[in-house]
Amino acid sequence: MAERITTRDDTILLDVRGLKKWFPIQKGLLKRVVGNVKAVDDVNFYLRDGETLGLVGESGCGKTTASRTVIRLYDPTAGSATYRTALFSKDGKDERVNLFDLTKEQMTRVRREISMVFQDPVNSLNPRMSVFDIVSEPMVIHGMPKGPEMEESVIRLLERVGLRREHVRRYPHEFSGGQRQRIGIARALSLNPKIIFCDEPVSALDVSIQAQTLNLLQDLQKDFNLAYVFVAHDLSVVQHISDRVAVMYVGKIAETASSDDLYNEPLHPYTEALMSSVPKPDPLYKSARIIMQGEIADPSNPPSGCYFHPRCRYAKDICSQKAPEYRELKPDHWVACHRAEELKLQGV
Amino acid sequence: MSEPLLEIKDLRVDFEVRDGTIHGVDGVTYTVNLGETLGVIGESGCGKSVTAKAAMQMVAKPGKITQGEILYHRRSKFDPSKPAEVVNITKLDPDGETIRTIRGGEFAMIFQEPMSSLTPVYTAGTLIGEALNLHRLIPVTVGEQMTQKIMKYRPVTKQEAREIAIEMLQKVGIPKPHERVDSYPHQLSGGQRQRVMIAIALSCQPFMLIADEPTTALDVSIEAQILDLMRELQETTDMAIMFITHNLGVVAEMSKDICVMYMGKQVEQSSTVNIFYEPKHPYTRALLQSIPKVGKRSSDRLASIKGMVPDPFHLPTGCVFHPRCPEFMPGKCDRIVPNYVEAEPGHWVRCLLYENV
Numbered sequence: 263m264a265e266r267i268t269t270r271d272d273t274i275l276l277d278v279r280g281l282k283k284w285f286p287i288q289k290g291l292l293k294r295v296v297g298n299v300k301a302v303d304d305v306n307f308y309l310r311d312g313e314t315l316g317l318v319g320e321s322g323c324g325k326t327t328a329s330r331t332v333i334r335l336y337d338p339t340a341g342s343a344t345y346r347t348a349l350f351s352k353d354g355k356d357e358r359v360n361l362f363d364l365t366k367e368q369m370t371r372v373r374r375e376i377s378m379v380f381q382d383p384v385n386s387l388n389p390r391m392s393v394f395d396i397v398s399e400p401m402v403i404h405g406m407p408k409g410p411e412m413e414e415s416v417i418r419l420l421e422r423v424g425l426r427r428e429h430v431r432r433y434p435h436e437f438s439g440g441q442r443q444r445i446g447i448a449r450a451l452s453l454n455p456k457i458i459f460c461d462e463p464v465s466a467l468d469v470s471i472q473a474q475t476l477n478l479l480q481d482l483q484k485d486f487n488l489a490y491v492f493v494a495h496d497l498s499v500v501q502h503i504s505d506r507v508a509v510m511y512v513g514k515i516a517e518t519a520s521s522d523d524l525y526n527e528p529l530h531p532y533t534e535a536l537m538s539s540v541p542k543p544d545p546l547y548k549s550a551r552i553i554m555q556g557e558i559a560d561p562s563n564p565p566s567g568c569y570f571h572p573r574c575r576y577a578k579d580i581c582s583q584k585a586p587e588y589r590e591l592k593p594d595h596w597v598a599c600h601r602a603e604e605l606k607l608q609g610v
Numbered sequence: 611m612s613e614p615l616l617e618i619k620d621l622r623v624d625f626e627v628r629d630g631t632i633h634g635v636d637g638v639t640y641t642v643n644l645g646e647t648l649g650v651i652g653e654s655g656c657g658k659s660v661t662a663k664a665a666m667q668m669v670a671k672p673g674k675i676t677q678g679e680i681l682y683h684r685r686s687k688f689d690p691s692k693p694a695e696v697v698n699i700t701k702l703d704p705d706g707e708t709i710r711t712i713r714g715g716e717f718a719m720i721f722q723e724p725m726s727s728l729t730p731v732y733t734a735g736t737l738i739g740e741a742l743n744l745h746r747l748i749p750v751t752v753g754e755q756m757t758q759k760i761m762k763y764r765p766v767t768k769q770e771a772r773e774i775a776i777e778m779l780q781k782v783g784i785p786k787p788h789e790r791v792d793s794y795p796h797q798l799s800g801g802q803r804q805r806v807m808i809a810i811a812l813s814c815q816p817f818m819l820i821a822d823e824p825t826t827a828l829d830v831s832i833e834a835q836i837l838d839l840m841r842e843l844q845e846t847t848d849m850a851i852m853f854i855t856h857n858l859g860v861v862a863e864m865s866k867d868i869c870v871m872y873m874g875k876q877v878e879q880s881s882t883v884n885i886f887y888e889p890k891h892p893y894t895r896a897l898l899q900s901i902p903k904v905g906k907r908s909s910d911r912l913a914s915i916k917g918m919v920p921d922p923f924h925l926p927t928g929c930v931f932h933p934r935c936p937e938f939m940p941g942k943c944d945r946i947v948p949n950y951v952e953a954e955p956g957h958w959v960r961c962l963l964y965e966n967v
Contacts, residue, residue: 305626320829321800438918468653472912473900480911495829498859502902502912525904539834540904541859545882553838554831557799610904 274346275489276309276332276457281341283324283331287562299562301327303513305341306588306596309457312483314490316504318497318536319559324513328465329459332491333376334369347375347604375405377450381462383442387434393420393445394430400452419448423478440471444478451482461493476503497540501525506594507540509533512559512569515588519595526609529597531574534607550608568600576601612643614683615818615850616665621678621700623660623669632922634660634673636874639950642818647844647851649882651858651897653919657874658854662820665852666713667704673699682712687815688749715745718811722823724803728795734806735791738778738813739771745814746774752837778809782839801832805839808869812843818850825860837864858901862886870894873920873930876950880957890959892937929962942967 282305284298296348304325309315317325331338343361349371351357364372377400380386387396393592397416398408406412417427434442443463450458459477464472480503493581494500500507501521508518509532517530528534535552554573559565565572571581580600599605642648650658663669665680679701683694702709721727728737747763748770754760766774772791779787779939782805795803804824811819821840825833837860839850844851853864862882863870869879870891878891889895899913917934920926926933932943942962953964 320831378657437693440918457662468919469858470653470900470915473912474916476902477911477914498902498904500902536830537904539830541833541837541857541863543858543862543886543898543901543903545862545886547862551834551838553834557801557832558829 274308274388275311277344278308278332279306279342279344281305281328281331281343282339283327283336295456297562300513300564301561302331303561305510305513305515305590307508307515307518309489309491311456312487312489313505314483314492314503316500316507317491317493317510318495318500318507319510320536320556322561323510324561326461328510329461329491329493332361333373333378333459334361345372345376347372349375370403374400374453375456377453377455377458379446379450379458379460379463381591382466383439383446384466386446387442389434392431393425396434396445397448397452400449404453412562416448416452419451420445421450422482423448424474427562438471440467440475443467443475445477447475447482451486455488456488457489457491459491459493462495463492464499465494465496472499479503498538509536511561512564513561514569514598515596516570516599517595517597519597523592523595528607528609529591529595529602529605530570530599531601531605531607532570532578534609535573535575538608539609543572550586568598576605612646614641615644616642616683616852617681618661618665619679620677621661621664621680623657623664624676625673627672630923633874635664637678637923637950638871638874638876639678640869640876640879642850642852644817644850645844645848646867647853647865649861649868650852650854650871651856651861652871653856655873655919655922656871658871659822660874661871662719662822662854664854665699665820666717666719667699667702667709668713680884684712684716685817687716687747688763706948711745711944714741714816715814716816717820718814718816719820720804720807720811722826724800724807724827725795727807729805730795733757733792733794734779734798734809735772735775736809737774738791739768741810741813742766742774753868774813776808778813779806781843782806782809782812783835784809793947800870801835804828804836808836808839808843812847815847816845816849818842818852820852820854822854824853824857826855826857833860840864858898870897873922873925875930875960876958877931877961878957878959881957884957888957890953890957890964891961892935892963893931896934896936929960937963 281302283302287297287299289296297437305328317326330336332343344358345361346356346358348354348356350359394416397419398412402411417430420429425444432587435598464475467475492500492503504521506520507524509516511532516532535554538552556573559569567582567584571577585598586598588596590596591602618640620639625632625634638661645682652658664675680699682697682699684697685694686692703847719914722801742955746766748766749761750764751759752762775793779790784790784802784805806931825836851928855861865882868882868885870877872893896915900915902912915934928944928946929948946962946967948960948962950958950960951964953959
């Protein structure tokens with residue numbers, strides 16, 4: 263598998279290869295394993311310094327599972343996640359470590375550099391902790407001294423995300439949804455991370471607040487040179503914020519490309535159909551909408567060959583027989599489709 | 611000429627709570643025409659759902675309709691030639707006979723969350739049958755008098771209800787309706803559940819469908835299927851749709867006219883093309899600019915609306931939007947409450963920019 267990935271350079275911060283996460287289906291008294299839900303099945307992606315990788319797909323396609331497995335909130339079934347860091351080297355130089363080989367203690371240290379922002383700003387904040395406790399908790403865990411210095415840095419973080427100094431002693435219920443998401447972002451920033459995994463950070467917010475939050479995330483990215491893995495189902499949001507986008511379908515990546523390429527010249531029929539189904543905020547837009555028939559496939563019992571073939575309007579015999587290879591068709595443009603070379607697909 | 615079905619006039623719904631009174635809906639006026647779709651857009655808490663609930667006389671306590679009228683041009687289901695009779699819904703008893711035949715029978719509603727709005731212990735067939743049993747009547751000829759037939763209406767039988775249920779499931783595009791009619795909600799996927807909701811709503815042949823965020827919980831591919839289905843059904847049945855959503859893309863596709871709401875007030879209303887191409891109210895403009903558009907990556911930053919939706923207990927003076935408005939005129943907007951004026955024919959707006967003050 264290693265030789266398949268050709269684009270490889272020093273700017274790659276995180277390189278995920280062959281990632282699998284299967285959840286066993288158990289039955290009976292003895293919990294016999296009768297099958298597997300292949301939530302993530304052979305996923306490859308990489309993340310460069312300071313860039314945003316969008317991860318889109320329909321619900322149940324494994325985008326959240328993939329991101330959580332990479333940071334080992336779930337135990338991976340197979341694969342590797344190579345991360346470039348200086349945390350473990352003696353001479354302070356960067357070296358590459360496989361996140362899946364690290365011990366629990368080592369992983370805790372890595373979590374300084376990789377943090378998360380969650381979807382639901384209401385449930386991801388403990389209602390019995392004040393904003394100060396919430397934002398400072400990661401610092402306490404990582405052994406920074408408590409005291410006025412920590413308080414100052416919490417206040418600095420709050421001000422950076424657009425909250426005020428006096429908010430520090432308040433509790434989550436006193437804030438609106440958008441403000442709560444800002445608290446979540448402040449918490450994610452508290453240890454100066456290099457990567458933030460954002461799992462649907464704006465989907466619970468109203469349009470006007472969504473725009474503010476997206477702008478904030480972009481500003482922070484510039485200031486701190488952050489890399490984001492941005493998981494979302496809203497294609498327009500993902501396109502807006504991402505440098506590159508990976509489209510997932512039933513546990514596999516269908517296509518990865520730069521944001522502009524993906525939307526202008528998609529190579530995978532699923533990408534094309536998905537983008538044409540997004541309702542356009544323009545009443546005069548004449549949509550040539552492709553309606554995908556049926557529902558997303560069941561990851562415990564996926565179709566043969568290419569998982570998308572029962573819904574694909576370009577499907578041929580080969581599509582139901584052989585799984586397509588995930589390959590780099592153009593520089594930085596990856597696709598898993600048998601007919602990617604011959605098809606002329608419509609962009610937006 | 612489009613025929614009005616529902617006219618909401620200067621409607622006000624107040625919520626009396628311990629800390630004071632909230633005007634959930636404040637002076638909303640709009641008309642829904644037969645066979646047309648009216649889109650109602652706005653952010654959460656702006657009163658769009660409350661207006662729809664008021665139209666069915668089912669505002670939950672402590673909410674109360676305190677002002678205005680909702681005129682429903684009620685027509686006979688069996689005899690279209692009969693002139694419509696005007697019913698003021700606000701005057702009806704919320705538990706009375708009349709409103710109960712209107713609810714479900716003549717106005718149907720579909721909700722956002724297809725999981726929690728279907729009872730988990732009944733099959734799809736039973737759920738559709740319940741609505742049919744309450745609202746659908748079958749005409750029977752009991753005799754003839756000269757040229758006129760004497761008709762009587764009887765409720766559907768169980769067997770008929772099952773047949774209609776299967777027919778409805780087929781109409782909304784559920785595969786294998788003969789089997790699916792005996793499925794429980796948990797055996798159906800999200801998109802199928804929403805289709806069952808639509809089947810229940812349409813089984814009684816309503817004049818109006820109130821769709822409250824019907825696709826928000828669904829994936830785009832399923833959303834596209836459901837929107838297509840709704841449009842198709844509207845063409846064949848000529849029903850009116852009140853489409854409540856916060857998704858500007860969906861509303862652009864579905865509606866003929868759009869009404870924009872902010873903090874319980876209607877700020878702008880016009881045809882869909884006007885709203886998207888010549889928005890007049892600064893709020894509408896800001897809303898349109900703040901959404902990222904697929905395929906266009908014009909600038910790096912999104913134009914966002916500054917600040918937050920105000921606290922309903924401490925509404926700003928004058929125009930409620932003035933603290934967030936990019937075209938705020940000091941001394942005017944914070945003092946004078948704007949009126950709802952027709953700035954151009956068919957284009958209503960509530961903003962001092964279009965008044966001579």
